[in-house]
Amino acid sequence: MKNKSRYLLALNFCAMFMLTLNSCRKFIEIPPPANSIVTDQIFADSANATAAINGIYINMMNAAGTTGIANSLVNTTSALSADEMGLTTNLVASQELLTNVINPTNSTVTTLWNSAYTFIYQANACIEGVDNSTTLGITVGNRITGEAKFIRAFLNFYMVNLYGAVPLVLTTDYKINGSLPRVSVEVIYKQIDNDLKDAQALLANDTEPYNKLRVNRFAVAAFMARVQLYEQQWAAAEASATMVINASYKIEPTLNNVFLVGNQEEIWQMSPPAPGDETTEGQLFIPSSATSVPAYIITTTLLNAFEANDLRKTQWITSATIGTNKYFYPYKYKLRRDNLTVPKEGYSMLRLAEQYLIRAEARAQQNNLSGAVSDINVIRKRAGLPNIAVSNQANVLTAIQHERQTELFCEWGHRWLDLKRTKTINTVLTTNKPGWKPAASLFPVPYTQLQLNPFLNQNPGY
Structure with a gap:
């Protein structure tokens, strides 16, 4: 009965978040808190407080697909915007992303914005709840605050890379927001850095350092390595990636095991939200029947990027022949819905292969070319490809971007963000996309936000 009460308190806490942040309303339009007693109860003891932070993970997964910030929404918006995926449907919002002519009223872009700030608000509430608690133990409080600050940093990273300058929300105070x-x-990156440093310190003595379903200190280091790479802090990125590589994670030798629940490569993984479900990715990309056309298809550009005999092309991409047409589609996640009590596949949030590629790039930028090539070859070996030889810096950096394109395709927007951070987006997409305009490298600020908040302004070109 006690456990049931804690569960209900956590659900009430999460329900409060969702009700105060309806996706059709301004993310900052939050009423004054009316249930502080429930919130106080939640952060009064470790079980309820832990349920509250777990509620964010659950909500993030429940919001996957068409209404959330989970991999599927970031993935589809970014892969369509870049040169990874095409469409067989006529959905207006998706077609706008594919052609890079996005209306500020675009429902997908709006949902992505609203979803991110929903979860930022929830993370802020957990941070404040721990800060205001007089009964919660230090160990549990540190863990929850560390996780919440990581989640806030993770979300801010995607917001700043997808939209550019964005509001920095650090409180649940509706008057401020x-x-x-x-x-x-x-400024956003400075906050991301600070949150990750805080999370690293707060999770330094984590008693569950290899729990893949919650953020741990290695997940913090892994994401910190990515942020440092984007900030061109090469030595720091190398050090952070090395910390993760030297931990107990291993590159999965078999490609088809990489996205299974609990695989040894996974650093942070989310489980599908409902019994009987596999990932939303699988449900989005895999046709519902042998006669169904896949909605999202791999572009010719991406297909041609793979070298001969690359196992990633044959094992992570598959095809469906409908009539006389052959459609290639992503097949990293291989299951739709199987009604199993325990899912076989999980959302890959952070995995070890990216860390090798981060370290390779950081090393190459510091002219440690042999070290960079060694890391590249770890990834190539698993893909069934021969080693590359040490060459000049420019060639090694080109090889790294090639490996990122073929290893990380259709995952967390890597290709879209890589094109932007390496300043190759205009060259690449001018060739691949008729009518490409540089302003399209940022999504528009949703029209509803501009209407509700006079302090916001639109990105150029919209």
Whole structure:
């Protein structure tokens, strides 16, 4: 009965978040808290407080697909915007992403924005709940705050890379949040850095360092390595990636095992939200029957990027022949819905292969070319490809971007963000996309947000 009460308190806590942040409303339009007693109860003891942070993970997964920030929404928006995926449907919102002519009223872009700030708000509430608690133990409080700050950093990273300058939301105070302007990319990155450093310190003595279903200190280091790579902090990125590589994770020798629940490569993984479900990715990409056309298809550009005999092309991409047409589609996740009590596949949030590629790039930028090539070859070996030889810096960096394109395709927007951070987006997409305009490298600020908050302004070109 006690456990049931804790579960209900956590659900009430999460329900409060969702009700105060309806996706059709301004993310900052939050009423004054009316259930502080429930919140106080939740952060009064470790079981309820832990349920609250777990509620964020659950909500993030429940919001996957068409209404959330989970891999599927970031993935589809970014893969369509880049040169990875095409469409066989006429959905207006998706077609706008594919052609890079996005209306500020685009429902997908709006949902992505609203979803991210929903979970930022929830993370802030957990941070404040721990800070205000007089009974919660230090160990549990540190863990929850560390996880919440990581989640906030994770979400801010995607917001700043997809939209550019965005509001920086650090409180649940609706009066403050009601008039927040956009702040610079540099300010957002500074907050991301600070949150990750705090999370690293708070999770340093984590008693579950290899729990893949919750953020741990290695997940913090892994994501910190990515952020440092984007900030061109090469030595720091190398050090963070090395910390993870030297931990107990291993590259899965078999490609088809990489996205299974609990695989040894996974650093942070989310489980599908409902019994009987596999990932939303599988449900989005895999046709529902042998006669169904896949909605999302791999572009010719991506297909041609794979070298001969690359196992990633044959094992992570498959095809369906409908009539006289052959459609290739992503097949990293291989299951739709199987009614199993325990899912076989899980959302890959952070995995070890990316860390090798981060370290390779950081090393190459520091002219440690042999070290960079060694890391590249770890990934190539698993793909069934021969080693590459040490060459000049430019060639090694080109090889790294090639491996990122073929290893990380259709995962967490890597290709879209890589094109932007390496400043190759205009060259690549001018060739691949008729009518490409540089302003399209950022999504528009949703029209509803501009209407509700006079302190926001639109990105150029929209």
